[in-house]
Amino acid sequence: MAELSTIARPYAQAAFDVAKAENALPAWNEFLSAASAVAQNDEIRQLASNPSINVDQLNGVLTAAIKPTTDGMRNFLSAVVQADRVDALPAVFEAFVAHKHAFExxxxxxxxxxxxxxxxxxxxxxxxxxxxxxxxxxxxxxxxxxxxxxxxxxxxxxxxxxxxxxxxxxxxxxxxx
The missing domain is CATH 3.40.30 (Glutaredoxin)
Known part of the structure; x- marks a missing residue:
C-alpha cells in the first residue's frame, strides 16, 4: 500500500485550492483538524474498515461527527469516504497545514x-x-x-x-x- 503522505498530497492540494478560492483558509483548517481527530478515533477506524457499512452510512456518521459547514467541505468529505481514504485524513490535515504555512x-x-x-x-x-x-x-x-x-x-x-x-x-x- 502507498504511504499515507503520498495518498494525502493530492487531497490536501485540492482542499487548499478550494479553501484559497473560497478565501476560507481558517475554516478549512478547522474542518480538516476536526476530520483528522475523528479519523484517529478507534471506533471510527473500525467503522471505516467494516465491510458491512456502506459508503453512505459512513459518510453520514462522519458528517455528523465533523459537521462540515460548506458544500465544498461536504463534497470533500464525501470524496474521501467514497475513495476509502478516511485513514489518510490526518496526513491530509498535515499536508494542508504545510500548504497553508507556505502560502502565508x-x-x-x-x-x-x-x-x-x-x-x-x-x-x-x-x-x-x-x-x-x-x-x-x-x-x-x-x-x-x-x-x-x-x-x-x-x-x-x-x-x-x-x-x-x-x-x-x-x-x-x-x-x-
Whole structure:
C-alpha cells in the first residue's frame, strides 16, 4: 500500500485550492483538524474498515461527527469516504497545514525550554527567530527540565538546540576526540 503522505498530497492540494478560492483558509483548517481527530478515533477506524457499512452510512456518521459547514467541505468529505481514504485524513490535515504555512509565509515553532517562559520572553524569542528564519512563526511552548538550562526550537526540519544539555554533550564529544 502507498504511504499515507503520498495518498494525502493530492487531497490536501485540492482542499487548499478550494479553501484559497473560497478565501476560507481558517475554516478549512478547522474542518480538516476536526476530520483528522475523528479519523484517529478507534471506533471510527473500525467503522471505516467494516465491510458491512456502506459508503453512505459512513459518510453520514462522519458528517455528523465533523459537521462540515460548506458544500465544498461536504463534497470533500464525501470524496474521501467514497475513495476509502478516511485513514489518510490526518496526513491530509498535515499536508494542508504545510500548504497553508507556505502560502502565508509562516511556520509552526515548537519551543522547549528548561524553565517556564513568560509572555515577554516568548515574544522576544519569537521575534529573533522570525528575523533569523524570515517567516512568521506560530509558537508552541513546553517545558523539559532535562535540558538543564536554555531552550530548543524546532521549526519544520530545522532544530536550534541552545540547551545546556546539548552544550555539555558537544563538550564531552570534543574532549573524547
Amino acid at each position: 509565509g509562516s511556520a509552526d515553532a515548537l519551543i522547549v525550554s528548561a524553565f517556564p517562559l513568560d509572555v515577554a520572553q516568548v515574544q522576544e524569542l519569537k521575534t529573533a527567530l522570525e528575523q533569523k528564519l524570515g517567516k512568521k512563526l506560530n509558537p508552541t511552548v513546553s517545558v523539559d527540565s532535562s535540558l538543564i538550562g536554555g531552550f530548543c526550537v524546532t521549526v519544520g526540519d530545522e532544530v536550534l538546540d541552545m540547551s545546556v544539555r546539548a552544550k555539555l554533550a558537544r563538550m564531552q564529544s570534543a574532549l573524547m576526540a
